[in-house]
Amino acid sequence: MEQILIMEDDMALNKGLCKALTTDSRQLISCTDIRSAREQILCSTPSLILLDINLPDGNGLDFLKEIKKGSDPIPVILLTANDTDLDIVNGLELGADDYITKPFSLAVLRARVNTQLRKTTPCDKKNVITIDDYSFDFFTMEFSIRNKKVELSKTEQKLLRLLIENRGTVMSRSALVDRIWTDGAEYVDENALSVTVKRLRDKLKAHSYIKTIYGIGYSWVNEP
Numbered sequence: 001m002e003q004i005l006i007m008e009d010d011m012a013l014n015k016g017l018c019k020a021l022t023t024d025s026r027q028l029i030s031c032t033d034i035r036s037a038r039e040q041i042l043c044s045t046p047s048l049i050l051l052d053i054n055l056p057d058g059n060g061l062d063f064l065k066e067i068k069k070g071s072d073p074i075p076v077i078l079l080t081a082n083d084t085d086l087d088i089v090n091g092l093e094l095g096a097d098d099y100i101t102k103p104f105s106l107a108v109l110r111a112r113v114n115t116q117l118r119k120t121t122p123c124d125k126k127n128v129i130t131i132d133d134y135s136f137d138f139f140t141m142e143f144s145i146r147n148k149k150v151e152l153s154k155t156e157q158k159l160l161r162l163l164i165e166n167r168g169t170v171m172s173r174s175a176l177v178d179r180i181w182t183d184g185a186e187y188v189d190e191n192a193l194s195v196t197v198k199r200l201r202d203k204l205k206a207h208s209y210i211k212t213i214y215g216i217g218y219s220w221v222n223e224p
Contacts, residue, residue: 043162
């Protein structure tokens with residue numbers, strides 16, 4: 001599943017971007033500052049970042065430099081104001097893959113986002129994760145046990161991806177809730193996570209793999 005991290009401190013614009021870019025095969029992660037974006041990237045590497053240059057806890061260009069120094073640089077589209085030509089030049093020189101100035105057409109933004117994602121789509125084999133009898137393809141969203149397909153809901157797919165990408169480590173309940181329910185809902189009943197975990201365990205017959213760490217959260221263990 002494609003994952004786009006939106007770094008924009010204007011809440012109205014942030015929500016509008018999430019709504020405009022959402023598709024069935026895409027997850028949108030919303031952040032309003034650099035600190036929370038760093039935490040999100042530690043949990044899962046996004047396919048693309050939309051980065052506002054002016055953020056409340058730092059300069060977006062400094063964060064861009066930090067991203068591009070990584071061993072697997074993430075594609076970045078800068079969001080800029082009309083009067084920041086110098087920032088655009090600096091951003092491109094620091095490795096930004098594209099930019100778009102505010103105000104902008106959502107149709108143009110979608111096209112530029114799709115162009116960057118097409119450039120970075122990995123080959124199918126790299127998307128398939130095989131663990132014992134399990135095969136998980138997070139690009140085509142196909143999951144199987146011993147070559148028998150298993151149908152998962154979108155919420156179950158998000159949960160599984162987070163657990164698999166962080167297998168061997170414990171993910172807290174609060175982090176999972178924040179990452180799975182990214183539709184702007186102000187309140188999510190924590191019981192929803194417990195129900196989703198139970199359904200995923202049952203469908204995958206993964207009771208020995210998906211462990212409950214009481215009082216903390218859940219983990220996909222490497223050796224059940």
